[in-house]
Amino acid sequence: MRFHVGPDDLAASRFALGPAAELEHLLRRLDSPSRTPSGRAFSSSRWARRYDQVRDTLEARALRALRPHGWGPDFIAPPPTGGLARTPADDFAAIRATPLPVARDQIGRALTLRGRVVPDDVIRVLQRDDVLDWLADALERLWRLLIAPDWPQLLAILDRDMLYRADRLVRSGWAAALEDLHQQVRWTEGAVVISNRSDLEVHLDGRGLMFVPSVFLHRGLATYTEPPWQPAVVYVARGSAALWDPQPTTPPALARLLGQTRADLLLRLDTPASTTQLCTLTGHTLGAVGDHLRVLRESGLVTRSRAGRSVVYRRTAVGDALAAVGSD
Structure with missing residues (x-):
């Protein structure tokens, strides 16, 4: 995968927060428990204990249906845009503002890729005229339950990662800022290249590329490449292990x-x-x-x-x- 970077893109690219994306990565881990960096089972974490309270609710099951392996709808985890600080409220407002045809297209794609029967009550919810408000409300409630109690600590880890990379960017340029971001990411002349991905060519055309740190992304990288969303790369933040051994x-x-x-x-x-x-x-x-x-x-x-x-x-x-x- 190659993101073609022009002079205007260099000025527009930056490190930024994606609160709703952080919630999405956490939910993926909670529905597919793995081990933490310290070797402990994620299923015994405090987030898993909180999630057990709502795991079988209609809200959780509807969101789970939108989470096929290897892909997810961008509209429920919108990437950051521009240089403004992104808050959870900003993200939930962006979800509600998604054009309904765009959301319906992504919902249909998610259900098709899921490749299994979806319960009737979930289908009815996802076909509602107010599905965007319904999903945003569900995500906001999950945010308050799962992430809000720990957000100051999580935000400190994310801010510290962005500060570290911004410091390297100012001192040594983009190649240094991305050097240890992930082994699959490298800076080449005029492009950010991600190995072991599809041969997709993404022309930024002045939009810039957002780099979004995450504490809950399990491994690898996540990318946003489809319009109308801002092109972005999500990676594991430095210091995330502090969650497991604080x-x-x-x-x-x-x-x-x-x-x-x-x-x-x-x-x-x-x-x-x-x-x-x-x-x-x-x-x-x-x-x-x-x-x-x-x-x-x-x-x-x-x-x-x-x-x-x-x-x-x-x-x-x-x-x-x-x-x-x-x-x-």
């Missing part, structure tokens, strides 16, 4: 040297982060994190710089060396 083990020697909290912050800064993100990840107050970062900065272990509206902290070479020694 408290990294701080080496005792490093904790004795720096103090437990400062040692923990130093280890977490293997990827640049803002004070707010570190507060969300650690549970410490803004004032406490700020005080500890000041000590680390005055000690030459971290440095800070401005990235947009945020002040971002990153380890210095000395900080990297100390963290590496402490982890041995």
